[in-house]
Amino acid sequence: MSIEKIKISEALHDLMPPEYQDMVEDATYGNQDRGWKDIGESKELIEQHSLCAGCPESIAFRYILASLPAPENTVFVGSTGCTSLVFPMVAVHNIHSLFGNQNAVASGLKRALKIRFPDVEKDVVVLAGDGATVDIGLDYTMQSWFRGEKFTTICFDNELYANTGGQESGLMQKGFVAKMAPVGKLFDKVRLPEIARESGCHYVACLTVSKPNRVEKVLKNAILVAREFGPTYIQLYTPCILEIGKQSMEGLDEMKDSEAIGGRFVFKEYMTDEVKEFLKQKDAEEKDRKKAAKLAAKEAAKA
Amino acid sequence: MSDYKVVPGPEAFLPPAAAMMGIELPDPGEGHIEGRIVPEDEAIEHAARKFLGAKVPTIFPGPQILWHWNESAAIKAACVREMAEILPARLIPMADYRPKYPKINPEVEINPNHPNLTIWHNKIDVCLFVGVHCHQANLALKIIRGGTSCYTMAACGMSGHEDACLTIRDVHEDTLRKLTACIKKLKAEGVKSQAEPFEQFRFSREDRKPAYLT
């Protein structure tokens, strides 16, 4: 429905800044095959951003936006932090309200969209940092899971407060010396993926953004499951290279190190049995659809 | 009775909102000129004369008509285009409201967070807001009154704007056509456009291709 509205008025088309002309012609709204591989070939849903050079968050943003199953029917809810400087540049409606209340805002939003568009699947996705998700907003994060709210929560875990200059956060690893942890953090990294599982999330994944294929798959899973079953949670390691003293080029290495065996971000995925069955079925459908599409393309080429 | 007048600035370091100075919005069928409530027709004629008397008359179309998100939007866009061609006037879009990064190009766009860059750069002396969401229009109108001498006009689909020097409200296709007709009539009566010669800026996607691709 809304994809028809992403169209420029003919009479004023030539005035529209080219970034919009490009977006309407070249972006992947409505494309069922959209995914991270479109990056660089299609118009991305994110313009220039104001993150630090080399920040893994920027690539995480691009993977996520490229992999949304239906960006034309998706609304994001963000929170205060580095991500809130990126969101104005994103071509999907998004809300910034306060710090920590993102899952509460998303609860109201999802329900309102359900009331207003009962026949359209409107995806709501929360995307916030670890301070917002785990510290100041933990109550709202968890309560939305308890209530079984049908949206996806994504946490960009950089293990500290980056936007305010590198203070201790609940997701920081124990012993790390940071602002407000002058003698090293005294308690363990909060085990939010496990908490999510116990709090009613039907699908939980914890990973880095070093492998785009995996990010894409996890995001699609989470959104599809949220539509059908209820809350889903993704925790992505997006290290703050600035605050952990790395160079712009070292983000990827940091992520790879941390997901190696014994690392803090070894890929973890949890789902209920029902969800496992559902995703298997979805994968099969997807395979058939792609096969059919390929065949049709071949036939068309022949003709 | 407020004696405040909504006239071109530069007014103040931080100009007040006209509504806080006692200026009220017109009722349906009315407009306001500098805060004075008048019949809609009078406001329309005043707007036409202001436009024709301007050196750099400019229309700022906003997202509500730049996007073909409903049929009426597309029709209004055509009406605005026609008006710009008949005047003639520059068309500079306010495509969105985000704080744009890293910079805007004041020749070809206007941003509500810093509209004066565009007004100053193009030496715009009379402008019309149309199709801009009311909240962002008011932000921009107030900032323009604060820092420029531009005469601002607002064609609003809702209740109008007291922060503009002139407003008409409940604007739909016919209202825009009425304004265009009024411009035509005045021209026929011998009122000459004072607009300096210019070429309408046009974007095409070709313009943006890096040199090595052309």
Added chain:
Amino acid sequence: MERMNIRISGLGGQGAVTAAHLLAMAANRDGRFSISNPFFGAEKRMAPAESYVRIGIQKIYDRGELVFPDLILVFHPQVITMQKSYTAPFYSGIKEGGLVIINTDTDLLSDAEHAELKSKNVSVYNFDATTLALEVGGTELSTNMAMLGAATGVTGIVSMESMDGALQERFGKKYVASGGTATLDEAIKKKYAKKEQLIQKNLDTIQKAFEMGGEWAEEHKPALAGAGALTE
């Protein structure tokens, strides 16, 4: 008088709030203006509970806790003996020529208190409402009804016909109240097989108390007797 201000002091669970609402509803049916409200405390069983009714011949605006009442109804002896009351002494603020009706089978006031009330021309009516409630209503939960009957009998502030109507309205349909009140309503309903029976028993209790109040007024001629005929 133009206005009668009534303060009801009781214990949580006795139905002091319900009684106030009933009295106000009945006055409303009589064509009077009325307002009733509880004291806004945490509603706990056996803790002090207070409610207020204002009845007048003109529109009533003032509200809230009644500090200067004409009539005080004491629903439970502990209001006096254990000072389970928001105001102490329980009669504080009573107006000249006022009336106090106490649910008790013995006199609870000291000589000094009697003297003080007498100096203000305040009458005291010791009325054994709980015993009457048990005898006629079959449950002490009808104590509030007995007290309402006595108050009405002495003052005539509302008509029995309107009281009947108010009872039907209050117990005849789903009533909105706090959780505690709803639970009590259920408890009362369980006591009686049928809702009609509940209303009838309550009405019987009120009727009997009304007659007793009338007789007492006849005998003692308190200043508030016949105050039901409010005048400008």
Added chain:
Amino acid sequence: MNKPVDVQNRVLKGYSNVQIGEKSKYKDTQTYTDPNFLFNEAEVTPAFMTGSEVIKEAIRRANIDLSVAYPITPQSEAAALIGELYAEGYMGDYFRGENEFGVMSQCAGAAFGGARVFTTTAGPGTLRAFENFPMWAGSRLPIQVCVTMRGVNSPLSIQPDTLEMFFLLETGMLIWHAETAQDLFDFILKGFIVAEMPDVHLPIAVCCDGFFVTHTKDTVALPDEKYVLPPYDPYKSPVVCMDMESAPVRMMRDPFVMKSNYISYMTQASWQLEVRAAIERSRKYTKALIGDLIECENIDREIIMIGSGTAVSQAREAIRLLGLDGIPVGLVKIKTLRPFPHEEIAEALKDAKKIFVPEFNVAGYLAREIKAVLPNNDRVVAGPHVAGGMTMPSEVIADEVKKALGMKTSGMTARG
């Protein structure tokens, strides 16, 4: 004000809704009704009920999409009754939030998504929720919250106290203060219409004094329940509705304008002024619906009492008592604290020699606001006021006046 609104002929101008006359989306026994008809012409019947039930009856006719509830005294009953309406199918969704900060955020989310939202809160809950209120206003979300006011200070008091309205004054919300059950009913329904006007489009707090209004049985005139307000149209909002159904595509609500290079703080300042401007714009619609922002009785008298909420009720009775003693006193009732009726108050009090401001709070903030708009403000007696949930008997107000006149007081008003 350059154009007086005709308060006699209360017609709301500039309101339009294409769905008037259609059956309600939620309850097919209800019809979307033109507010001008609903408020001015529809026949009413009197009912005798508590303020909480009045809130329910207003919401029954308000066609809300969603309500979020959380228990706190004294608003719990109203919030629970709205739940009953949900169970009966009068709205799209209803649930209990985790706390007031969460509730107000959930309300914000629903309003961002284009829903008409109603919630209730009180006292400490209002303060817990507080960060949301200026956000609602800055985001131009026309959410209605009914604030059933009670004490907020430590030591804890659940009793009526109007201090929390003082805190709310500068949030950028519309603040109306109901005196009676009838006010409450009218203000809730009319509040939606005013708050949702495209040039206003602000959150509204319809405040009432807890218990005095919520738990007091009072008479209220109700229109038939077959009438219901027309639905909210999110596409008339002065900002973009967050549903991916409206232009433009690249749109954040509401972006930081800091930190992006060259964006000046002028935007921040203008944004705040715009919210204040929107409050001012509400005046003409408010007058068209609830009449003048103040109500005057006998203001030619030398002594005037002025107040809002049930302080006015207490003053009315005090004026009656003073009348019995031959002291004539006039009355001004303030219905809206935001917008503040400064011109109206200055005009109404221009000839008064002595002005009393009874208040149910320790700060005496209304007296301050009034003093700020009056010449010769030494005429203003900032009181009497009570605090912490104390009652304010009319006798006390009457004695305050007598004391100021050097007269003998009743001697009844000492506490203890």
